[in-house]
Amino acid sequence: MYKHKLIRKLLGKLNIITVFVITAMLASGTTIYVLASDVSQFSQVISAGTWxxxxxxxxxxxxxxxxxxxxxxxxxxxxxxxxxxxxxxxxxxxxxxxxxxxxxxxxxxxxxxxxxxxxxxxxxxxxxxxxxxxxxxxxxxxxxxxxxxxxxxxxxxxxxxxxxxxxxxxxxxxxxxxxxxxxxxxxxxxxxxxxxxxxxxxxxxxxxxxxxxxxxxxxxxxxxxxxxxxxxx
Amino acid sequence: MFNFKSQKIRHCFFVCIFVLTLIFSSEALALDFQGVGGRPAYPDLSNPQTQSIFIYSLNPGQIKEDGVLIINDTKETKTLFVYSADSSPATGGSFACKQFGEENKNVGSWIKLEKNEVVLDPMKSKIIPFTVTVPQDIESGEYNGCIAIQEKKPPQKLKGGIRLSTRMAIRVGVVIDGGLIKKLIISDFKISPNPNGGYFTTPYLENKGNISIESDIQLVTRYIFGLKLYEIESSKRTIFRGETGSWNYELKQPILGGWYRTSLKVGYEGMDGRETSKHSIIFFSKPTKTGWIINACIFSVVLVAIFLFWLYRRRKKWIKKDWVEYKVKSGEDINLLAKRFDVSWKLLTKVNKLKPPYTLKVGEKINVPPCS
Structure with a gap:
């Protein structure tokens, strides 16, 4: 089914769940950074508040x-x-x-x-x-x-x-x-x-x-x- | 079929929860809880003041529709009481308004809010519409009132003493056009001791017109001989119609002490352009502890200098008046003569303008002190 050797090897040797968790953590980390950063792609409206x-x-x-x-x-x-x-x-x-x-x-x-x-x-x-x-x-x-x-x-x-x-x-x-x-x-x-x-x-x-x-x-x-x-x- | 018992799906589920928690907790951390209050719902973008204050320019009999944005920036659901009130005098000319239940005869009675109570969930806001109806028989000038927002709480249990509560008041300034007068005077300027050390410099600005005035206060304190000690370059204060504004600006106690001059300059936009008033005050300040030590050192140096000058003058006089001519004998040199006449050899050479190596010839005439 998988003719390419590398893909076959990755599928065979890699723990997909572990990779998914690491990827998710990295992604969420980036998200935190983006939320806290001045230049964000996310739209976050913080209202001016009140006295x-x-x-x-x-x-x-x-x-x-x-x-x-x-x-x-x-x-x-x-x-x-x-x-x-x-x-x-x-x-x-x-x-x-x-x-x-x-x-x-x-x-x-x-x-x-x-x-x-x-x-x-x-x-x-x-x-x-x-x-x-x-x-x-x-x-x-x-x-x-x-x-x-x-x-x-x-x-x-x-x-x-x-x-x-x-x-x-x-x-x-x-x-x-x-x-x-x-x-x-x-x-x-x-x-x-x-x-x-x-x-x-x-x-x-x-x-x-x-x-x-x-x-x-x-x-x-x-x-x-x-x-x-x-x-x- | 979806099987939650499957290990992989269970892993995926927990991972998703973990990721979502991270994302949303970070968003929550970015917000800061402030309190309850409000602001104008429809500010005029061309006037930044209208973001916090309602400012209207109206004619007698005119009706103005507007809205107040009530905000709950806390983590709890709040029941807020919203009411209008007349402005009320506060010390120092600050803005304040009457309490709930007090009779309103002015702007407080002109405002009709659509509702007086609102329940707001955490981090929520709501607009309450209201109208301002100006009476027909009103004179020109500025009239102030407020829309107050206060949390509705059960009565406090404290028995005895003062029970405290807080509220936020948004000023509603209504200017009735025609015959506006802008006049501000410096009615007083005082310097008084600050209980926490140093001084309070307190300008008193009286609004003699019929409209609020935005003043720009400048305070400069200098040593009496002109060197600048402290400056407030620009302090903007509003003085309401018929009020006298006063503010205690802190001035640290000058280290060295002595006489100082504090100058007050007040500027504002009058009816015919920029108006400026000035006042100054001279005061004496005692030195600080460090100042006393520095002053003692300076005093000692000056004292020594005076003494040395006195000594110099006296010696000059003594040399001119009392010193006598002396003929150098064989075997005498400058050192010997200095010892004999009880004077420093340096003074002898200086008075007689001798050059190194200061050798004296027999029979040479030099000036020496008289024999005692």
Whole structure:
């Protein structure tokens, strides 16, 4: 049937399955290279993505339920302060810009009529009172209390490092207090229109970068406040 | 008949699976998971900004139809909440918008989204159409709002403290034509200590017009005598209508310390061409630890130099005023005279302009210090 000696010999001596496996591996290896190479015959569309902000741990894994635990204080007839830290090592604020557009900011805020509430919403105090510890006339509620956030004491870094994603055009926000109606959002970090694109940055705050003024004689209880971190241009 | 029990066919099957796995896993590795968000679905290719921001130039009463592309670039199925909101002031003039549930009186109320909730599978996107209806009785100028995209999550279990959530806001800028004013001023320029070391140079730019302004900021810090220390050549920042933008640019503490001048130059495209404003500030900076050591060395060298100069002048005066003529006697040479008058032989030769081998003749008159 096979007159040619070489073909006959190959058919007789070669392990066809082994050759097939080796050929397939080589072929797949080439395919991997082609997929990763700049000059590819394959058509692979990678969409530009979208700006996003999240809280991540030191290894870059998104934290499911981020939060800030404030320092415990005891009941006092005098005013007092509670402190907290936004942007810890295990809950870094990460800003992702996979788009080709530079110029974004990460701000923090909430509904300006919101209050710190206890579990049953029977006790509360303010986070954005115009008068600080006591209730001012310039807002809609009747309780005092004010929160100050100071991002300027924190640090920001590029991902994977500051060489790939420099931080020169990424600036930290200034220390500011929430004031109902006039300061409803505080800037954490912002990128200029000259900042690199296709990059990620993270913010780690310094200890006690949040200070909450607690009104005098505030009822002892566990209070909670919801804040939203927004990334936008 | 196909027989899977056949060894060759079984081999072929596993090989195919292996090859396919290699191909598709490599494709998956090429992608990076980002998050959830969105962008304009139909950007204007002639304006790169429209890839991330909705920008409209409309007339009172006009209706604009558009779409927002909602993206889930994560590995999980996400339920996303999409809503419009008015812009809201943020410190430093950054863009922010109102929260869900807050009353909208501006662009937030002009936008009507076809739906407010979307469920997206991993790595999927969907376009939500919307309309922008500009009221009839609206003044000219720019109005800003946003379309916010936020993940719908069950309430957090955290009790006590601050519960945090994230969202992405796409700016919607609506320019109502007619009577647009572009005016930007430098309202302040400050240098303050950076808690992490060095300084913050903070320009404050106030938008006095009725439309956003794209500014180009240049910051140059020089030693007081002119040598350049640090420069930000071009930092582009948007200052929204009625806002004052401020940004903390870091300046490392100069090593040597002293007086420095930081110059601010702000440029923007005004109504009649390029407009530029300038401001500068002089400040004193303490040296760093290394700077103190360098300064101490420089100070020591200067001190020694001053001392040597003083000594030189004083000696010159002493030679001119006090030295006397002396007649060389037999057996005296320059070394002997130097020892006798307690002066260096080099000084003697220099004052008397003697040439090597500095031999003295008997009876030769030379100048020597007075006998003490």
């Amino acid at each position: 996003s902000a999240d809280f991540v741990d030191a290894s870059g894994v998104t934290v499911g339920s981020p939060g800030v635990t404030m320092t415990g204080i005891t009941f006092s007839f005098d005013t007092q302060d509670a402190n907290g830290q936004i942007g810890t090592d295990t809950q870094r604020i990460r800003a992702n810009n996979p788009t080709a557009t530079a110029g974004w900011s990460v701000t923090i805020g909430t509904t300006n009529t919101l209050l710190w509430q206890n579990g049953g919403s029977t006790e509360n105090f303010d986070f954005n009172d115009t008068d600080g510890y006591t209730d001012g006339a310039g807002d809609t509620d009747s309780v005092g209390g004010q929160m100050t956030i100071n991002p300027s004491t924190g640090t920001r870094g590029g991902w994977p490092d500051n060489t790939a994603c420099p931080v020169t055009e990424i600036t930290l926000g200034s220390s500011s207090s929430f004031v109902e109606g006039s300061t409803d959002n505080i800037t954490i970090i912002s990128a200029s229109g000259s900042a690199p694109t296709g990059c990620r940055w993270h913010f780690i705050g310094a200890a006690d970068n949040i200070t909450q003024k607690i009104p005098a004689s505030q009822v002892a209880d566990t209070y909670t406040l919801d804040l939203t971190v927004t990334i936008g241009s």
